[in-house]
Amino acid sequence: MSESAPKSSEVPDADDEGKRYTGTSMRRVEDFDILTGRVDYIHDIDLPGCLHAALVRAPHAHAAIEEVDTSAAESHPDCELVLTAADIEEHYQQTPGRLGFKEWALAHDRVRFAGEPVAMVVAADRYVAEDVADLVDVSYDVLDPVTDVYAASDDEVLLHEETGTNLADRDEFVFGDVEGAFEDADNVVEGEYSWGRISGVPMETAGAVADYDSDTDSFDVHCNLQLYTFNGELVYESLGYPAEKVRLHVPENIGGSFGTKIAAGARYCALAAMASHQLERPVKYVEDRIEYLQAGDSHSCEREYSVRLAVDDDGTIRGYDVSFMDDLGAFPRYPLPQAVKPLSVLSTSYHIDTVRYEYELYLTNKVPQTAYRGFGVQQHTFALEMTLEKAARELGVDPTELRRQNLVRPDEMPYELPSKNIYDSGDYPAALARIEELVDERERCEGGLLDPDVVEAKREEGKYRGTRPAVTLEPSAGVIDYASRFEMSDDEIEANTREDVASFPEHLAADLRPDGTVTVHLATSSAGQGHQTVVIQLMADGLGISPADIDVDYLNSAEAPKDFGAAASRMGIMLSGASVGLADELATVFEGAAATHWGCDPADVTYADGAVTRDGGGDSLSLADLAEFVDDDGHTATYGYENPAFDLPEFDDALVDKLPTYPGTAYCADAPIVEVDVNTGHVDILRYYSLHDCGTVLNPDIVQGQVEGAIAHGIGGALLEEFAYDDSGQPLAVTMFDYLLPSITNVPEMVVEHRETPSPFTVTGAKGAGEGGTISASAVIPTSINAALEPLGVTVDTVPVTPDRLRAKLRDEVE
Structure with a gap:
């Protein structure tokens, strides 16, 4: 638990005037059943x-x-x-x-x-x-x-002979005069980086219970x-x-x-x-754990990056050129958007106007890729941050100052990227300054982890310490229509119009029960994010009733419209917006039902705080009274919240061009304190500092948990986790002895601060909160390792940074 984690508060007293549930650390309603074993899993x-x-x-x-x-x-x-x-x-x-x-x-x-x-x-x-x-x-x-992208690119052995190639897809996006920027720049920095396969490894493996009914010729599938x-x-x-x-x-x-x-x-x-x-x-x-690890479609990106950065002697970044080869495994499945989502944060937190972005996706004899927390953004962020490190070394400048100089400024918000996505709000320079201040105050002082005397003494033992802060971004609530570009030709994309864009609104329904309580029905599954609690908080505020009077359950796929659901840092924006809209819709239904009952104009009826009143008449009906008069044909009310980018003209160009469009951009400024044992190659994270801004914080405890869990995932990806294969295509990590996960022994104390810069584009001001820590940790842990090893002139270029890889680097470059 981080030292700054907020304490869970009691539910606010509904009778206290001005009290709101949203924004408080109301205890999760899911947890009692989970902790007491009353929840049924598959x-x-x-x-x-x-x-x-x-x-x-x-x-x-x-x-x-x-x-x-x-x-x-x-x-x-x-x-x-x-x-x-x-x-x-x-x-x-x-x-x-x-x-x-x-x-x-x-x-x-x-x-x-x-x-x-x-x-x-x-x-x-x-x-x-x-x-x-x-x-x-x-x-x-x-x-x-075929076991790697280089062999796949030769096409000597084909996975799908009918296609004639192992190249499943490629594309190039050019924004601005890239070649001109590189020709005119004082310096061109080049780097090559590798990203290994990792996964989420959830507590529960995948499974299904299917029941066919011959009388109706239909299926019920629990999954x-x-x-x-x-x-x-x-x-x-x-x-x-x-x-x-x-x-x-x-x-x-x-x-x-x-x-x-x-x-x-x-x-x-x-x-x-x-x-x-x-x-x-x-x-x-139901899969067993070995099946999940070996072949459960649980693996994510495996990439080889080639990067160029054009930078002037004064530190101004003129251009960025990034290309990668991605190992898809045997079939191209859902994760194809992982190749394109990074366009939504093309230059991450930096002001870079000229960029070329290219990818090639290859099929190999490995488990097909699936999506994974961060969805391609962590790989992109890693490649750019590592290249910035190299540019600072070649220029002979402080890497943090190079970063600071090129950060997008708050007066540029909303900031439009060359790739046409828009950053909504934030102060990246202030975030970087604050995380530096925290580290300086707490760790560079006498006796601190980075006290110069302590650092020097540790080097005598063969242990090198360092940190390198950076500001990284978490795009959230994307208009997922851009994923359809993979099935379209260039001519079809060119002919695309604004009316052709699919929005995938977030759907909620609600029923008023005879006892006056409300049941809200979600159309998306929950994997531990606290959806039920957040919906209850927002609905309680919207209806002016107690959270105890609201229940939450789930629609099945036939009852619900085609929804996108919980992925890509979407629900903080979409679920909160849908909850606010549903509460308003319910109030309108309640006023209409009361007006019909009283035989008056709905304009003369007002709903507030769990009751409707007749203006000037003194008549009043509680929700329990209203239940008798509300139409029970289907749900009492339904609401579909459109993605906010869908109705904002600022995003029209990106939507029409099938480019990733994410209306809420959360951000982190992170600084892990790392210690590298050069004798063993082992890396310890001694303490992890993070400043996190996800806009309006809907529930501080839930956000804190999301941040800490995401950082833990990032630690695993940076140092421990990898689905390796031998040359025959056999997986080498099929048990938990082989696939190493972060645990209490290697997840450090976290010092987390939260800022709230509400998004001007979303109903509640919220942004995503679930992926930022993974994106950030995956990049700043390797850069901090470079900072620690700076006296030795050793840098890393591959994640995970395992002891054997690091020892090989040390042997090659030092010994």
């Missing part, structure tokens, strides 16, 4: 007569499937069903794909990554199903694998699928059924996700539903 759901499934997974990274012999498995007395690709092809459809790459729920003709599902076995329980799965005999013709209303098509189109026949239900909490339950979760939903359809009994499948 693993806890067992329908009557439920069968259990296990998957037969490929042992090879690349192989042709010659035969799948299921005879021994089917002859087992406890086997209920064996599904193969041939069975699916006969009865069902391919899963919708990206960039024209469709795939079957089970490997068809060829396996393209180790662990890819080849068959599903169903039995009375999971233990038996696992035993029966061992009886499925698959014959393979092993093929040469922990993230974005379940947005990505429902991955399930119902695989089944060949219309959306209204496939109802996806999510529990109140899905045990974490961070983007990792988008693609694989849909596959499991479809497979369980297919088995249930064949057997007319419920079927359940």
